Amino acid sequence: MHCRRVRSFLSAYSKGELSEKRSRAIADHLRECPGCRSEEFAAREIDGVIARLSGPRVSSDFNARLLDKVAKERFNETRSKAYLPKRRVPVVNLTRVSAVVAAACFVFAFIFAGGIEKIMPTDDLQQIAETVPLNDDYETVQPQSEHWVFKEQLQRATRIKNLMDRVSGESQFNILTGQSGQNSYRRMVTPIPRQFFEMRINGMPYFNGTVLPETTMVREVNAEG
């Protein structure tokens, strides 16, 4: 092996980084070559100095300053998490849309299945309302409580109608539905012939413009009937 090639491997040789075969070849050469031996000596000396080399060290308050910075960072992290903008609400919320669609389907199905007619037989009522206009012979009687639900009002009106029919002996009462006055809720009105307004049963006014309590009315009629 030539000196030039050996010297190119000397540093690696002194650090033991070479393969066994190459190390042996260099060791053989060094035994015979004083020039390369002095080079190898220099390489080992330099390695020794490098190993003892004390580089610059950080200042004594390095950790304190670093932990201070990290503490600020942690604070910012916590704060930014606390003030993170809330997750954007999607314009189309699938859950809500599906609920709305289901409700719409239910309403349509209900309408087409004739559900409204079952609750409110509009055909008959509408026909009656059209064919039997209110005139002077009739007064309207309204349920006193404005908070009755429609079904209750209808039942009550039906009972009154039946009562009137039985009293008069013929069916000349009809039930009408419609909006009453300025109130937006639906209200049941029952037309009653004027002749019954003066009617008294057992000395009590049967109708005086207002509906008597339902129970009283039924009892009186039964007593009369």
Place this chain on the structure above:
Amino acid sequence: MKQETEKQRDHELMRRVQNGDMVAFNKIADKYKDRLMNVIYRMLSSQQEAEDIVQETFLRVYQHRDSFDFRHCFSTWIYTIALNLARNELRKRKRFKFFDIFDMKGNEQEISVEMAVPTNLPQALEKAIEGLPEKYKLAFILRDVQELPYDEVAKVMNIPLGTVKSRVNRARAILRDKLKPRVEESHALSKGTLLPVSLL
């Protein structure tokens, strides 16, 4: 084997840091601060700037602790962060060149006093390392001063393993050429056959 144990120890500390353990973070800082300082100082030649870069490195480690990939060495990661920050700093320096007022004309004498010839081998070595070309210097520092394995140096510098070996060998040869007279002198001094250059 030793390297593997070190790696596992670092990973354990990093897991604790990810769980918010500041004691583990402090341990990591204690372990790596001087090593990083050693490399960065030799790149920037400024104690204050090097320390700032090392601080910033640890801060980045903390900020990105959750993105650390446990398949890799922690040391590779932290060295890469530090070297990238140092390179950015060097780039900034090139962009904005600062001129010291004492470097101006008329102060040559003071400057020449500061640049006196180093008196002993370690000082001469420091000077010689400082004078190495940049690409050789970094490879040499990481391999011979920091004693990182070649493959880790290659990862940190993002260059092939063969290139690292070649650069390190080249740096060693340059240093040997520069320091050989000094080594021989100190060897002769130790034998008492030569007067020191400074006394001549």
